[in-house]
Amino acid sequence: MSTDQRPLIVVVGHGTVSQDGTDQFLSVVSQLQTKVSVPVSHGFIESAYPDARSAISQSVALYQPTDVVVLPLLLLPAGHVKNDVPAAVAAARTDFPTVRFTYARDLSVAEPLLSIIEERSHNPFDHLSSPFNMTGAPDFTLLVGRGSSDRDANSDLYKIARLLTERQTLGKVEPAFISLALPSVPEALDNLKRLGATGIAIAPYFLFTGVLLDRIYSQARKWHAGNPEIPLWLAREIGADPRLVDLLAVRYSEAGLPLQFRNCDTCVYRSEALGYRQ
Numbered sequence: 001m002s003t004d005q006r007p008l009i010v011v012v013g014h015g016t017v018s019q020d021g022t023d024q025f026l027s028v029v030s031q032l033q034t035k036v037s038v039p040v041s042h043g044f045i046e047s048a049y050p051d052a053r054s055a056i057s058q059s060v061a062l063y064q065p066t067d068v069v070v071l072p073l074l075l076l077p078a079g080h081v082k083n084d085v086p087a088a089v090a091a092a093r094t095d096f097p098t099v100r101f102t103y104a105r106d107l108s109v110a111e112p113l114l115s116i117i118e119e120r121s122h123n124p125f126d127h128l129s130s131p132f133n134m135t136g137a138p139d140f141t142l143l144v145g146r147g148s149s150d151r152d153a154n155s156d157l158y159k160i161a162r163l164l165t166e167r168q169t170l171g172k173v174e175p176a177f178i179s180l181a182l183p184s185v186p187e188a189l190d191n192l193k194r195l196g197a198t199g200i201a202i203a204p205y206f207l208f209t210g211v212l213l214d215r216i217y218s219q220a221r222k223w224h225a226g227n228p229e230i231p232l233w234l235a236r237e238i239g240a241d242p243r244l245v246d247l248l249a250v251r252y253s254e255a256g257l258p259l260q261f262r263n264c265d266t267c268v269y270r271s272e273a274l275g276y277r278q
Helices: 019-036 052-063 079-095 111-122 151-165 185-194 211-226 242-254 268-277
Strands: 008-013 040-044 067-072 100-103 126-128 140-145 172-177 200-204 232-234
Touching: 008 019, 008 052, 019 040, 019 242, 040 052, 052 067, 052 079, 067 079, 067 242, 079 100, 111 151, 111 200, 111 242, 126 211, 140 151, 140 185, 151 172, 172 185, 185 200, 185 211, 200 211, 211 232
Parallel strands: 008 040, 008 067, 067 100, 140 172, 140 200, 200 232
Antiparallel strands: 126 232
C-alpha cells in the first residue's frame, strides 16, 4: 500500500501539567511521524490541549483523509482506554460519516516495555544510601503504577511485576500504586522491609514525568528518612524511548486487522518460535 493511501494517525495521550512530560510525549509523536511517514497529529484526554475530539476534528479538516487510526499512547486498559477515547472516536464518526475511524489497542503488556523498565531499574538516577549498607545491590524492586478504579488494569500491574521477576535481574518485583489502589508506596515499602529487604529499587511504571512521578520519589525519600538502614535506588520513567516508538508503530500496523491476542504474547517460547519462523 502506498504511503498516501495509509490512514493518518491521531495519537491520544493522558495529558499532564508538566512541560517536561508534555515534551516527552511530543518527542514520541515526532519520532513516530518519522518512522511511519504518514501525517501524525496528537491530542490529550485531560490537562493539556488539544483534547482528543478537537485533535481528531482538526486533523480531518487539515488532511481530508478517508481513513484515520486513533492510537492511544496509554499503558493499560483502564477508564481512559475503555471510555474516554472511544467516546471521542464515536463523536468523530458522527461528525465525519464519510471517514473511516479505527481505534487501535493500548500499549498493554508488551516485551519492549519490560525491557525498558528493566534497563531503567539497572541505571537509577539517584541512590538513597544507608550508613549500614553502602555498596549493596537491590534485592527487591517496587514497580509503581498509577492506580485505577478499574480492577483489570490494576491486575495487569501484578502480571507485569511477575514477568519482571521471572527475568531474574531485578530481584523479587512487587507492585504498588500511587493513587486509587493499594498497596500505596509506603505500605509496599513496609511490606518489603518485613520480608527482609536489604535494598530496594523504585521503578515507576509511567510513560512520562509529571506530578505523580514527583509524588512517588517524595514518598520514597520520606520513607527512607524513617528507615535509613535500607538503601533505595530511584529509577526513571519510560520516557521517549525508541522502543516505545517501535511499539506504537506496531499498534498502528495492527489496527483494523482481525487479530487475536493470547496471554502468551510475552512468553519466551513464543518469541523464539516467531524468530525461528522468520
